[in-house]
């Protein structure tokens with residue numbers, strides 16, 4: 356049994372003082388407020404671990420490198436594809452280990468990795484068909500973060516368009532062959548396997564139910580949905596449905612489905628996603644970076660959808676920035692303040708259901724023992740009301756992170772990986788040398 360004593364902690368019914376949290380076998384055993392000071396002391400404010408609902412780890416190597424000639428969407432995509440073409444299982448492992456270390460340092464305790472870089476150059480399978488997925492699993496394990504690998508089905512370069520040369524690395528040829536490969540992946544205590552449909556552009560409509568059926572009911576299924584208007588236009592031209600309508604028509608919507616981005620939706624789309632209790636994962640810092648637009652977060656939550664956040668392209672890895680952006684971006688879109696309560700924002704930031712770890716995300720007995728302690732005496736957080744932490748803190752204010760009962764960050768430093776910044780610099784510079 357491990358005992359922590361938190362100066363303050365954000366419990367399900369509010370922020371409490373002098374909170375004792377007892378942990379055994381990776382789970383919280385008891386939570387007691389106004390407790391005497393015993394065990395390891397966590398000064399500041401302790402929150403449940405944040406969930407990163409959407410990540411492409413390799414995009415981290417694009418950070419700060421896509422603004423040439425003002426950095427259009429095509430500059431970004433061209434660089435992303437040239438990067439994808441260069442990665443192999445060894446280099447991807449080394450890069451991803453640094454990326455996941457950065458995530459834990461930023462307060463994320465689980466990541467849903469939307470993984471589509473499956474095969475070798477020209478689409479040639481590796482001798483071990485999941486060499487790339489295994490590299491990600493190992494990287495997450497070594498960085499101490501929970502991972503659900505959302506192995507992604509990606510079969511086409513667009514509706515009715517075959518995959519191009521780079522995209523051949525993403526394709527298994529058919530949903531059946533994709534499912535056969537995914538079935539070889541083995542789960543462990545910190546690693547789960549879910550699935551993803553890349554988008555309605557990359558998976559033909561008749562393959563949608565096959566992907567859905569191949570993923571076990573208790574594991575998440577994700578899809579990039581209506582991130583840009585062009586996708587809606589192409590989908591409506593080909594199928595006479597919006598992307599959400601197409602998923603509804605094929606029975607793919609539901610509690611285990613998470614729509615990533617969900618930016619350009621009709622009122623009917625919002626209704627379908629809400630009535631089916633689907634998840635909606637917003638990635639505000641990436642959506643800003645790519646100029647996607649602002650999705651209807653408030654309307655989705657009101658309609659019954661589950662709201663979460665993800666760092667997606669990892670241009671920014673900061674759980675606080677991602678979470679408060681739900682409110683701040685919605686203010687810009689609605690020209691109104693007060694769109695979400697602090698509790699609703701915390702719930703979105705710690706929404707581990709979509710990430711495949713439904714037992715985690717709250718400081719209560721029985722929950723997975725994921726804790727994030729934020730310093731409340733830094734230049735950013737000094738003088739705040741504790742409930743305002745999501746509007747004040749940054750990743751740099753995270754002091755302690757516990758994942759499944761194990762301390763992975765202590766005094767703001769990663770316990771398992773010495774100087775992840777050195778590792779990231781080395782790997783990223785090597786990838787861009789050509």
Ligand SMILES: [Zn+2]
Pocket residue numbers: 409411469579615667
């Ligand atoms: Zn994505």
